[in-house]
Amino acid sequence: VVLAVCVAERKFPPGFKFGAATASYQVEGAWNVSDKSPSIWDTFAHENPEKIIDGSSGDVACDSYHLWETDVALAKDLGLHFYRFSISWSRLLPNGLANVVSEDGSRYYNNLIDGLLENGIEPVITLFHWDLPQKLQDLGGWTNPEIAIWFEDYARTAFELYGDRVKTWLTFNEPIIICDAAYEKGTIAPGIASPGIGNFICVKNLMLAHARAYRIYDKEFRPKYNGKVGLTNNHVWYEPNTPDDEENTELARDLAAIYAHPIYSKSGGWPPSVEEFIAKKSKEEGYPRSRLPSFTQEEIEFIRGTYDYYGLNYYTSRKVSSGVPTGSSISWPSSGSPEIGIVFSSDPSWTAGYAWLVSYPPGLRKQMNWLVKQYGDIEIQILENGYSTPEPIMYDTSRVKYYEDHLEQVLLAIQEDGINITAYTAWSLLDNYEWTSGYTSRFGIVSVDFTDPMRKRTPRASAYYYATVIKNHSLDFPKH
Ligand code: GBH
Numbered sequence: 001v002v003l004a005v006c007v008a009e010r011k012f013p014p015g016f017k018f019g020a021a022t023a024s025y026q027v028e029g030a031w032n033v034s035d036k037s038p039s040i041w042d043t044f045a046h047e048n049p050e051k052i053i054d055g056s057s058g059d060v061a062c063d064s065y066h067l068w069e070t071d072v073a074l075a076k077d078l079g080l081h082f083y084r085f086s087i088s089w090s091r092l093l094p095n096g097l098a099n100v101v102s103e104d105g106s107r108y109y110n111n112l113i114d115g116l117l118e119n120g121i122e123p124v125i126t127l128f129h130w131d132l133p134q135k136l137q138d139l140g141g142w143t144n145p146e147i148a149i150w151f152e153d154y155a156r157t158a159f160e161l162y163g164d165r166v167k168t169w170l171t172f173n174e175p176i177i178i179c180d181a182a183y184e185k186g187t188i189a190p191g192i193a194s195p196g197i198g199n200f201i202c203v204k205n206l207m208l209a210h211a212r213a214y215r216i217y218d219k220e221f222r223p224k225y226n227g228k229v230g231l232t233n234n235h236v237w238y239e240p241n242t243p244d245d246e247e248n249t250e251l252a253r254d255l256a257a258i259y260a261h262p263i264y265s266k267s268g269g270w271p272p273s274v275e276e277f278i279a280k281k282s283k284e285e286g287y288p289r290s291r292l293p294s295f296t297q298e299e300i301e302f303i304r305g306t307y308d309y310y311g312l313n314y315y316t317s318r319k320v321s322s323g324v325p326t327g328s329s330i331s332w333p334s335s336g337s338p339e340i341g342i343v344f345s346s347d348p349s350w351t352a353g354y355a356w357l358v359s360y361p362p363g364l365r366k367q368m369n370w371l372v373k374q375y376g377d378i379e380i381q382i383l384e385n386g387y388s389t390p391e392p393i394m395y396d397t398s399r400v401k402y403y404e405d406h407l408e409q410v411l412l413a414i415q416e417d418g419i420n421i422t423a424y425t426a427w428s429l430l431d432n433y434e435w436t437s438g439y440t441s442r443f444g445i446v447s448v449d450f451t452d453p454m455r456k457r458t459p460r461a462s463a464y465y466y467a468t469v470i471k472n473h474s475l476d477f478p479k480h
Contacts, residue, residue, distance in 0.1 A: 010475040018470045019082035020429035023129035030065035034104035037094040039131035044189030054438035061433045072115040079470040082122035086129035096133035098153035129173040142202040148209040155213035159221045167227035171210045174234040175259040179203045204293045214306035232311025232383040236333045237363030241321040249320040264375040268304030313384035317363030318344035361405040365413045386427035388441045399462040
């Protein structure tokens with residue numbers, strides 16, 4: 001009876017949380033204040049302006065380093081239950097290593113955390129949202145196995161400083177982008193093109209780094225702080241273009257799951273289909289061993305089960321067809337996979353959005369069902385979902401529609417499929433530095449005037465819409 005009422009009212013379950021997200025390099029600015037050292041994004045944007053659509057950098061961005069109180073006030077006005085932000089590793093640890101903790105850096109995040117809590121907003125922290133200290137990149141970054149230890153020390157520093165007040169932690173934002181875009185295609189910082197090699201070394205090291213951070217939390221911090229640790233994966237939902245494409249489609253889903261399977265599956269390690277596929281290909285290509293590095297049994301056990309929730313970032317879906325991706329379409333996960341030999345396209349019935357962001361709301365529900373089928377009855381936190389426009393329009397009806405349609409799928413997944421979804425996060429609270437798109441792609445429910453030295457923030461129609469959903473805890477409310 002209760003369920004029926006909820007369905008009729010399109011209400012979210014009690015305790016379901018709504019939030020919004022940002023990331024350090026995309027909003028903070030203050031790239032060289034105090035003792036902060038450069039991250040790979042400072043270097044990449046400064047040295048390769050031609051790789052950024054508008055040649056810009058995040059030197060100032062939203063200037064949230066100075067304007068964080070305004071961000072907190074906005075989050076409060078929206079009624080957000082939580083605010084997800086990331087720590088800039090090289091702001092907190094200027095050497096990358098944990099011998100020196102920046103006073104200035106640690107104070108900045110302390111203030112932000114306290115400011116949020118004073119306003120009744122939970123801080124949710126991402127430890128790594130792509131801005132690796134340049135000093136660690138100089139030593140190989142994610143291709144140096146030592147990074148698992150560097151990351152453990154960084155994570156411990158953050159847990160020690162903030163664990164008393166921060167109860168939800170993410171080790172990584174979108175490992176697939178960290179390893180594939182950065183070390184396979186080289187389209188983002190640090191710009192290393194090493195297809196089929198660099199990306200696989202990266203993911204192995206990253207899985208071990210995640211597991212180390214999780215295990216020290218478990219041992220040293222959970223008993224006193226009782227928080228949750230996980231990571232968030234970006235999934236593009238794939239569907240076969242024709243019945244012939246079904247096998248490749250499942251392989252594409254499995255290939256994206258090399259970032260999940262070692263942690264979330266019952267068996268641990270790589271997805272068997274991918275392990276087999278890469279081993280076979282590597283042999284055909286003349287390699288003496290698989291390009292996908294193996295784990296020892298001990299490593300498999302060490303990584304397996306190191307999660308308290310499944311973090312999901314979902315934006316878009318694709319149709320899968322056989323073919324060789326070329327030119328600008330080589331970008332996994334949304335354009336094609338040269339590894340599998342597939343190209344991605346959109347379905348004519350899916351709503352075209354800006355650039356890569358085609359809107360297919362049912363893809364979100366289907367992706368979650370796939371995850372539950374793979375990994376069992378896991379708690380899913382949706383940690384990013386959102387929509388961009390090229391123009392800074394205030395009456396953003398297309399974004400409102402995107403949010404409404406995706407939230408509806410979240411409700412269906414909860415009510416009809418019985419999936420345990422506990423949180424939803426809008427990307428983004430603010431217009432910000434959209435990586436290689438610079439300031440040309442706007443994701444904010446709050447607009448930012450980047451021509452204004454004060455970086456004036458103005459809530460859009462979508463902000464008012466989201467605030468109303470949060471206030472009513474429902475998709476049904478009187479509309480004017
Ligand atoms: C997330 O990435 C990030 O977590 C966040 O920082 C970012 O601002 C947000 O989403 C919006 O993009 O060449 O066609 O493949 C999303 C994943 C991966 C989407 C790279 C864009 C490149 C387009 N992104 N992709 S394509």
